[in-house]
Amino acid sequence: MKKETNRWVVLISSMGILLCTGIVYTFSVFAGPLAELRGWAVPDIMMAFAINSAVGPIPMIFGGYFTDRGWAKWIARIGVVLFGISFAFTGQATSIFQLYLIYGIFGGFAQNFAYSACLSNTIRFFPDKKGLASGLITGGMGGAAIIAAPIANTLIERYGVSQAFWRMGLAYALIGFFFSLFIRSAPKQAVPQTAVASEKAPAPAKTITANKNWKEMLASHAFYLLILMFAMGAFSGLMIASNASLIGQSMFGLSASAAAAYVSLYSLSNTSGRVFWGAISDRIGQIRAVIIIYSAIIFAFILLVSVNQVWAFAIGIVTLGLCFGGVMGVFPGLVMDKFGPANQGVNYGIVFIGFSSAAFVAPKVTASLAAANDGDFTKAFYVAIAVVLLGLGLSLVYAKRKTVAKLAAETV
Known part of the structure; x- marks a missing residue:
C-alpha cells in the first residue's frame, strides 16, 4: 500500500527550501563590499538584482509545467541546489557581465524554479487552508533576510565578500537539498480525505472549481x-x-x-x-x-x-x-x-x-x-x-x- 503523505511535512520542507532561496533579498548587504572589492558602481551592481526579479515568470511557468505533472520534488531540488551554486559563484565574478549572468540570469532562473514548485505544489495539499499555506510558504522566503543578513555581515567582516558568497551559497545548496528529500507531489485535484495523515482530514469544498489550462x-x-x-x-x-x-x-x-x-x-x-x-x-x-x-x-x-x-x-x-x-x-x-x-x-x-x-x-x-x-x-x-x-x-x-x-x- 502506498504510504500516505503528511501535508504538513511537505509544507515545512517547502518553507525550508524557500528560506534558502530567500537569501536573494540580502543582496544589498553584499553590494557595498562587492563595489569596494571590484571597483564597480553600486547602481550597476544592483542591476543584477533587477535582472534576477525580471526573469522570474519564465522559470516559474517552465517549472510550473513540470510541477503540474508530478515533478515537484525534482523541480524544487534542482532549483534550490542550482541557486545555491550560482550564489556561491557570484562572489567569483570578475566583470559586471559575469555578475549579471551568474546572479541575475542563472540565479533568477534557479530561485524561481524552486519557488514555483514549492508554492504551487504545496497549496494543492491545503484546499481548506490555501491562504494560510501560501502565506507560510511565501513568508519563509520573505523572512529569509532576517536570518541571512546578520550572517552575511559576519562572514563579510571575517572572510571578505567573495568567501561570504561562497560559504553561504554552498551551505544553502546543501540545506535545500536536505529539505527537498521530503517533498511529495500533490494530486491535481483537491486532496481527498484519505490522503492526509496524522490529522483530521479537511472538509471537502462546498463548490468545485473548474480546472482551466x-x-x-x-x-x-x-x-x-x-x-x-x-x-x-x-x-x-x-x-x-x-x-x-x-x-x-x-x-x-x-x-x-x-x-x-x-x-x-x-x-x-x-x-x-x-x-x-x-x-x-x-x-x-x-x-x-x-x-x-x-x-x-x-x-x-x-x-x-x-x-x-x-x-x-x-x-x-x-x-x-x-x-x-x-x-x-x-x-x-x-x-x-x-x-x-x-x-x-x-x-x-x-x-x-x-x-x-x-x-x-x-x-x-x-x-x-x-x-x-x-x-x-x-x-x-x-x-x-x-x-x-x-x-x-x-x-x-x-x-x-x-x-x-x-x-x-x-x-x-
Whole structure:
C-alpha cells in the first residue's frame, strides 16, 4: 500500500527550501563590499538584482509545467541546489557581465524554479487552508533576510565578500537539498480525505472549481483583472522595499542607523503579513482580503504625505509591509480559486508577470521622481495612491463579477 503523505511535512520542507532561496533579498548587504572589492558602481551592481526579479515568470511557468505533472520534488531540488551554486559563484565574478549572468540570469532562473514548485505544489495539499499555506510558504522566503543578513555581515567582516558568497551559497545548496528529500507531489485535484495523515482530514469544498489550462485562462476576462490587480498591489510594496531607508532619512529626519532599523521592521511586517492575510483570506475570501489590503495601502500613503512625524513613518512602514506581504500571500490562492488546482503551476507563473512588471517599474519610477524633487518622495507617494486606487477599482469589479457568476450558478 502506498504510504500516505503528511501535508504538513511537505509544507515545512517547502518553507525550508524557500528560506534558502530567500537569501536573494540580502543582496544589498553584499553590494557595498562587492563595489569596494571590484571597483564597480553600486547602481550597476544592483542591476543584477533587477535582472534576477525580471526573469522570474519564465522559470516559474517552465517549472510550473513540470510541477503540474508530478515533478515537484525534482523541480524544487534542482532549483534550490542550482541557486545555491550560482550564489556561491557570484562572489567569483570578475566583470559586471559575469555578475549579471551568474546572479541575475542563472540565479533568477534557479530561485524561481524552486519557488514555483514549492508554492504551487504545496497549496494543492491545503484546499481548506490555501491562504494560510501560501502565506507560510511565501513568508519563509520573505523572512529569509532576517536570518541571512546578520550572517552575511559576519562572514563579510571575517572572510571578505567573495568567501561570504561562497560559504553561504554552498551551505544553502546543501540545506535545500536536505529539505527537498521530503517533498511529495500533490494530486491535481483537491486532496481527498484519505490522503492526509496524522490529522483530521479537511472538509471537502462546498463548490468545485473548474480546472482551466493556460489557454483557457488567457481567454477569460478574470485573468486580465488578476494580472493588473497583482501588479498594482505589488507596486507600492516594491516602492518601499527599495527605498525605505532613503525615505526615512530624507523625509523624516532619521539617521542612517535608525533608518536601517525601519528597513528590518518593514521586512518583518512583510513576512508577518503573508501569514496573517493568508489566514484571514481563508475566512473572508481572497477577494475581500485584497479589497481591505488595497484600502489599507491607500490609508498608509495618505498618512505619509500628511504627517511629517516619525510615528507616522512607523505606522506607514508597518502597514505597507503587512499589505505587501498580504498581496504575496493571497494571490496564489486567488488564482487557484479561480482557475482550479490542476494547472496552478503554469497559471500562477503567468499571472506572476504582473509582479515582475511592477518589480521592474516601481523602483525606477520612485528613484526618478525622488531625484527630480531633491530627495522628496511625496510625488512618488501620490503616484502610488493613484495606482492602488485603480487596483482597488479593478478588485471591486472582480468581486462584483464573481458574485454575479455565483448567483447565476445557483439558479441553474
